[in-house]
Amino acid sequence: MSDSITILTPDDNKPMIPISSKQEEDEDDDTSLLPNLTTHSCSSSSSHSHSKPTVIFISLILTTCIALSAAFAFAFAFLFFSASSDSTTQVSRSLKTLKTPVVLLISFDGFRFGYQFKTNAPNINRLIKNGTEAELGLIPVFPTLTFPNHYSIVTGLYPAYHGIINNFFTDPETGDFFTMANHEPKWWLGEPLWETVVNHGLKASTYFWPGSEVKKGSWNCAKDYCMLYNSTVPFEERVDTVLKYFDLPSDEIPSFMTLYFEDPDHQGHKVGPDDPQITEAVARVDKMLGRLIRGLEERAVFEDVNIILVGDHGMVGTCDKKLIFLDDLTNWIEIPKEWVQSYSPLLAIHPPSNYSPKEIVAKMNEGLKSGKVNNGEYLRVYLKEELPSRLHYSASDRIPPIIGLIEEGFKVEQKRSQRQECGGAHGYDNALFSMRTIFVAHGPQFARGRKIPSFENVEIYNLVTNILNIHGAPNNGTVLFPEGVLLPRR
Numbered sequence: 329m330s331d332s333i334t335i336l337t338p339d340d341n342k343p344m345i346p347i348s349s350k351q352e353e354d355e356d357d358d359t360s361l362l363p364n365l366t367t368h369s370c371s372s373s374s375s376h377s378h379s380k381p382t383v384i385f386i387s388l389i390l391t392t393c394i395a396l397s398a399a400f401a402f403a404f405a406f407l408f409f410s411a412s413s414d415s416t417t418q419v420s421r422s423l424k425t426l427k428t429p430v431v432l433l434i435s436f437d438g439f440r441f442g443y444q445f446k447t448n449a450p451n452i453n454r455l456i457k458n459g460t461e462a463e464l465g466l467i468p469v470f471p472t473l474t475f476p477n478h479y480s481i482v483t484g485l486y487p488a489y490h491g492i493i494n495n496f497f498t499d500p501e502t503g504d505f506f507t508m509a510n511h512e513p514k515w516w517l518g519e520p521l522w523e524t525v526v527n528h529g530l531k532a533s534t535y536f537w538p539g540s541e542v543k544k545g546s547w548n549c550a551k552d553y554c555m556l557y558n559s560t561v562p563f564e565e566r567v568d569t570v571l572k573y574f575d576l577p578s579d580e581i582p583s584f585m586t587l588y589f590e591d592p593d594h595q596g597h598k599v600g601p602d603d604p605q606i607t608e609a610v611a612r613v614d615k616m617l618g619r620l621i622r623g624l625e626e627r628a629v630f631e632d633v634n635i636i637l638v639g640d641h642g643m644v645g646t647c648d649k650k651l652i653f654l655d656d657l658t659n660w661i662e663i664p665k666e667w668v669q670s671y672s673p674l675l676a677i678h679p680p681s682n683y684s685p686k687e688i689v690a691k692m693n694e695g696l697k698s699g700k701v702n703n704g705e706y707l708r709v710y711l712k713e714e715l716p717s718r719l720h721y722s723a724s725d726r727i728p729p730i731i732g733l734i735e736e737g738f739k740v741e742q743k744r745s746q747r748q749e750c751g752g753a754h755g756y757d758n759a760l761f762s763m764r765t766i767f768v769a770h771g772p773q774f775a776r777g778r779k780i781p782s783f784e785n786v787e788i789y790n791l792v793t794n795i796l797n798i799h800g801a802p803n804n805g806t807v808l809f810p811e812g813v814l815l816p817r818r
């Protein structure tokens with residue numbers, strides 16, 4: 329959770345559902361400990377007797393307490409001020425051409441934070457310069473994979489609550505297998521933004537987004553407003569189709585639109601994040617953004633549209649020397665491949681019910697820590713309930729009982745092979761900087777040239793419903809987050 333959320337948000341504004349998530353966040357909330365520590369050290373000093381040295385001691389303690397309190401107050405004021413100085417002097421700009429607010433949510437898949445510095449990206453930079461940017465990037469949810477993250481962005485829920493806990497998984501109750509091509513509503517929990525928007529009588533359109541083809545509530549994935557995924561559709565065509573929505577009569581223009589690009593994820597996997605091919609892919613998606621901006625300008629709506637540009641996760645280089653093989657653990661425990669739901673970077677193991685997950689975890693960790701397993705120190709295995717609570721990755725039956733956390737850039741495979749490959753991967757711990765992506769927002773409700781601290785992508789749902797002035801579904805985002813980021817309404 330970002331600094332700004334911790335500081336700007338009282339506990340009673342934490343998400344109402346699910347309860348477990350709120351508890352987890354409270355436990356993890358490092359900064360919330362600071363005032364408690366201060367209070368504790370200050371109040372304990374008052375129980376001393378009032379002898380002269382004690383008075384001096386108390387004075388010293390009091391002085392220290394006052395100084396500490398002042399320092400905290402200053403730090404708070406500084407952080408609050410730096411996070412909100414623009415919004416105190418600016419209000420949202422009024423619409424010139426459009427009649428009602430429009431949010432256009434764009435995703436550059438696998439756009440690692442920092443890619444924007446790799447090459448000249450005039451259009452991304454234009455949005456940054458005239459909009460609001462998460463200065464050190466957007467924090468994805470765990471696991472840092474495409475489907476779980478895209479669906480967290482549009483539902484405001486962690487994967488354990490929206491149900492898409494991996495790109496592929498088996499439902500332990502039914503034995504049914506989920507793949508990325510599956511559009512049955514039973515898999516896709518929560519309420520995505522397009523559903524919320526149409527439930528409020530507004531229009532929504534999706535030019536690709538995980539979950540968008542699933543018919544839920546009032547959202548029926550209508551032709552012309554809901555594009556069926558086809559990776560071969562040229563990027564230009566996607567941009568031009570979105571632009572055409574702005575040629576419709578004003579009451580038919582979707583209030584919420586998505587636009588998705590597979591790049592630069594594709595190149596990142598192939599060659600890793602530091603290859604010149606990435607630079608080319610970044611330039612290409614930037615060009616698409618330029619095409620979009622030009623089209624919006626021609627229609628005199630560029631300044632009216634709230635553009636939210638995000639990625640789903642980052643990317644890190646992987647290479648053949650950074651491998652861990654499950655078969656190397658056979659002296660401690662045998663892990664047959666049938667137990668393994670996914671290997672890397674999320675190791676997920678579902679043993680048959682007559683095995684004890686706890687014993688398996690203990691034996692695996694014993695082997696990994698023994699010093700006799702190649703790269704064993706770079707994998708730690710957990711019962712899902714014992715994973716760090718900041719990952720929010722236990723409260724779903726769909727999550728297999730045993731989860732392995734793999735160190736940045738390492739990969740787990742079943743057995744040794746001659747295959748040698750170097751490329752890129754994502755899916756690791758969302759606390760890793762390499763997994764961060766971008767957040768840039770531009771439009772009438774975003775301050776110009778403003779930098780905000782990093783935050784988790786589950787906050788975006790509330791941001792969008794706030795801009796559209798509609799009541800969102802309960803989620804894991806922070807209720808006060810939009811207030812800290814958006815310009816106040818004029």
Ligand SMILES: [Zn+2]
Pocket residue numbers: 438474593594597754
């Ligand atoms: Zn990917």
